[in-house]
Amino acid sequence: MVKRSRILGCGSYLPANVVTNRDLESRVDTTDEWIVQRTGIKARHIAAEGELTSDLAVAAATRALEHAGVDAGSIDCIVLATTTPDNTFPATATKVQAALGTKGFALDIQAVCAGFVYALSIADNFIRAGQATRALVIGAETFSRLLDWKDRTTCVLFGDGAGAVVLEGYDAPGTSADRGVLSTHLHSDGSTYGLLYVDGGPSTTGTTGHVRMNGQDVFRHAVSKLSSVVEEALAANGMEPSTVDWLVPHQANQRIIDGIARKLKLSTDKVVLTVDRHGNTSAASIPLALAEAVHDGRIKRGDVVLMEAIGGGLSWGAALVRW
Structure with a gap:
């Protein structure tokens, strides 16, 4: 156990x-x-x-x-x-x-x-x-x-x-059939620090600062790194993409989300999408989307839910959960 x-x-x-x-x-x-x-x-x-x-x-x-x-x-x-x-x-x-x-x-x-x-x-x-x-x-x-x-x-x-x-x-029991968090996978790459950051802070400017972003480079990294960490999560649990019931991604850009869904061969009706109504809410985006899909009845007991996200750092990760 x-x-x-x-x-x-x-x-x-x-x-x-x-x-x-x-x-x-x-x-x-x-x-x-x-x-x-x-x-x-x-x-x-x-x-x-x-x-x-x-x-x-x-x-x-x-x-x-x-x-x-x-x-x-x-x-x-x-x-x-x-x-x-x-x-x-x-x-x-x-x-x-x-x-x-x-x-x-x-x-x-x-x-x-x-x-x-x-x-x-x-x-x-x-x-x-x-x-x-x-x-x-x-x-x-x-x-x-x-x-x-x-x-x-x-x-x-x-x-x-x-x-x-x-x-x-x-x-x-400790198998992939267990309920709950099956595994989490975290990564960061500090060499990409300057792609997405805030230009202020207590130790630099003494101010809060504003968001600055190199959008094209962030997009490119997001597609490759999220694809890799999704594969890592599935492999760690001996699962195939077909075993995923729901993709609950970070809601930053619909094109990135569509790309990950295509890689998993998931139909669009198995992807929880809120970016159109919420925009990018950073750390709040996955739990906002998760709560919506649970409360409207889409996500049900026993479903395999894959969550993935990437943000400044760059930092990225995935979690595989059986509801």
Whole structure:
């Protein structure tokens, strides 16, 4: 027998303010057609003034706890993936802990768009090691606060939101038929640091800075690295692409998502797509998409779910989960 982490429930939260491509046409030199053709994005949610990353995280986590049917007091670990913490320190996860009334420990992790996969891996390993029994894994972002609204190559891409899952440890046979997190696979390549970054920080400019990106190079790396890590995840579990029931990818660009689906020979109706309505919500994108597909009944008990993401660093990873 081995210790596994099964997902008991999930939840999500999106700010009320929806900004469409048409809305952006009046702010920057862009068009709805230009954005849709290159990214598939039609709209995104933007946090209200005074609405913080911790607020989004608490809302998503509360819904995940309700869906799981467990009390916040039974949670002994919170791992929050975010690029947009409320403050430089302490960890935004500790604010979430206080608001929810959980026990144990809470920490932030930073892997940008790959953040949720990294956070899931960390929480899963805490449970496997016996350091936690139940964990909240959250991806939450107010990414709009990092945008240069005069830079049409980046400001049209991103949005705000949060998603969360509740993990619980249990003893399992240790086969690919087990429920829960089957494996996670993480990578980074610091030599590509300058392809996607924020041009500020406490140790450099003393300011928050804005997102800067070499879009073409990021796209090229994304296709190759995500294809490789998807193959790695399947091989580690002795699975073929045909065994995947659902692809829940990071929602950055529809062309990247379509490319991975083609590689897996998955029909489009087996791909959970939210990029058109959410934009790129960084660490929140996978749990937002996951929660949507679970709550509308697409993802069912026993389904094999493949999650993958790449972000600044470059950092990338994949997680294979049996629901």
